[in-house]
Amino acid sequence: RLYHATSFGNGNYGATPTTTVRDRVRAASKASGYRFKILNGEAPQTITRNTAFSIKTVWQNVGLAPTYENWNVVFELQNSSNAVVWSGTSTRVLKLFLPAASGTTTTDNFTVPTTIPAGTYKLVVRVKDPQNYRPNLSLAVNGRNSDGSYTIFSTVTVK
Numbered sequence: 001r002l003y004h005a006t007s008f009g010n011g012n013y014g015a016t017p018t019t020t021v022r023d024r025v026r027a028a029s030k031a032s033g034y035r036f037k038i039l040n041g042e043a044p045q046t047i048t049r050n051t052a053f054s055i056k057t058v059w060q061n062v063g064l065a066p067t068y069e070n071w072n073v074v075f076e077l078q079n080s081s082n083a084v085v086w087s088g089t090s091t092r093v094l095k096l097f098l099p100a101a102s103g104t105t106t107t108d109n110f111t112v113p114t115t116i117p118a119g120t121y122k123l124v125v126r127v128k129d130p131q132n133y134r135p136n137l138s139l140a141v142n143g144r145n146s147d148g149s150y151t152i153f154s155t156v157t158v159k
Contacts, residue, residue, distance in 0.1 A: 006033050006065040035063035035140040039103040043123055046157045049114045058103035059092055066096045071137050072128045077121040086116050123156045124149035
């Protein structure tokens with residue numbers, strides 16, 4: 001933390017590093033670079049098609065540095081088979097989002113088109129590589145789904 005490291009290598013810790021060395025290397029790895037969290041969020045649990053709605057999220061970088069790469073924050077509605085039926089890209093820009101002691105609020109406005117069938121869906125967020133080359137970026141929160149997304153609401157009704 002003193003040197004604001006963005007990353008470091010595994011180094012030469014000997015053939016069998018002690019538990020203390022392993023724990024300290026793990027802690028230092030987690031502390032370096034960027035670590036994004038969603039601290040809070042608000043979204044409607046009922047969405048009317050072709051009507052604007054907002055998703056409000058509070059983001060924080062608890063790491064030591066920003067990411068210097070492009071990432072898209074994407075909200076999705078997934079059906080019962082976890083297939084994406086709708087997605088919207090947030091205005092939150094994570095590139096150069098600096099570490100801070102508190103969160104920053106982002107409010108995004110979306111509209112679900114009438115082509116999406118009425119029904120019950122799951123609302124998730126994921127952080128995607130805009131080129132779809134790298135896997136989704138992991139957040140510094142629990143609850144990551146197997147597809148790399150994070151569930152905001154397990155039940156959202158679309159009318």
